[in-house]
Amino acid sequence: MDEIRFYRASEKPFGAFSNLYRREIEFEGELYPTSEHAYQAGKARKAEVKKWLMEAPSPSLLAMAAHGLYYWDVAPGWSTSKFDRMRAVLRAKFTQHADLRDLLLSTGDARLIETATVDNEVNRLWGEVNGVGRNMLGVMLMELRAELRNEAPGFDAYLVVAA
Template sequence: MEESIIYFYGKPTQRVKQEDVYLGNFYHSPILINGVTYSTVEHFYQSQKFDDPEIQERIRNAQTPKIASRLAHELTNDSREWSHLKESVMRTGIFAKFTQHQDLKEKLLATGTAKLVEDSHKDLYWGGSLEGSQNRMGILLMDLRNQLKNMP
């Protein structure tokens, strides 16, 4: 039996269907974390790379998730070791997204046992489309899907 695969990313592509774009971090789905609202998971994730509250706010208030990402990459990251924190931060963001938006939670659960793959053609860590890529975003979403199945 062939494994079902759902590709997702920030916008539809040849492999990404419009109805699966919601799985991506650029999807507009405001989340509330520690009393602060972020327009997207991407805004939250990128802002957490910094300890400086002014930089966090600048990224949080970016007009689009693409701008938030660009700002974070242009600025110098704080001295703390981001590589040890990034998955925990991402888990926090996607948990908020899929527990604060019932419709998105139901859509994620409806993916059943399908393999979720971020169709990034440049990210070897979060993406899953390039040879040797780790698909960590897809894996975190599948872990969350399993977690949500077991929640009341």
Template sequence: MTHGVLWPSDSLDFESKYLTTIKDYTLMKKIINFYRQHNLYGEFSNFYQAHIEINGSIWPTTEHYFQAQKFPNNPEIMKMIQEAETPGTAARLGRSRSFPLRKDWEQVKDGVMLDALRAKFTQHPHLKELLLKTADACLVEHTRNDSYWGDGGDGSGKNMLGLLLMKLRSELEENSEWVVC
């Protein structure tokens, strides 16, 4: 059971209520930065090569799955993304506005990401162990390339990927509290 949770069960959009910036809430916690899949803690990157199975389909990476979910009404585009040779190619295809994006994407994207992360860290025991070993550290996708999923490079971003990983870490621990860093 979780106590003192700062994550409303009905919404993934809590930062406006509880958080200001990464700089404000990381001052007193251990921070683990991650970004590139080949660097330290690169396993937390969506580009890290760890296949996942969701609803009977195998996806090469969480990035492949996430990008494909933007187009649930277009199986051809989903298949093209699923079969993309690299996660970078999958990301480029998913970010292309040549294809019509699902109308509710902004409302569902955090949940889609959390589903992908749950699959990744429950289907690969070594990744689950790595995530749990981070204990109460603040996990930060440190990149100036993304101020929604990452920290914007200077701590001004939302760091949603890091926040979702910390939420998942809490779920995977028995009788734990989810502590916001």
């Protein structure tokens, strides 16, 4: 496969690449129900805003609420620190769960693309909409895949997992 497109957490098998995929991770000494929770926990400036975000009834509502925060509720420097945080969260997710690591490594050299359907700035930053966007989540997953491959020689022989 040249490309693997993913978006919904429920899609088999690559929905696990979504940050909304329900898999608990430990990050910065806390346990989070999803990588989206771990990522968005760093966005809030105040503890009460973080608590409110973490109590969202679903990962998608958490993401929606976090994207709608007012400027004064966002941690200083978030626009520049968010990418490093996402990289660290993804590393935690894919190193704490062998099955997810193996799934990522199984993609070989395929281009990973988060493919959204709603055209907005956030979706064009983290993925692509109609082929347009920076696809930062896909790029970070491909970077992590390369790092994991270098850390565990022998995984480069993996074949792409068939649905």
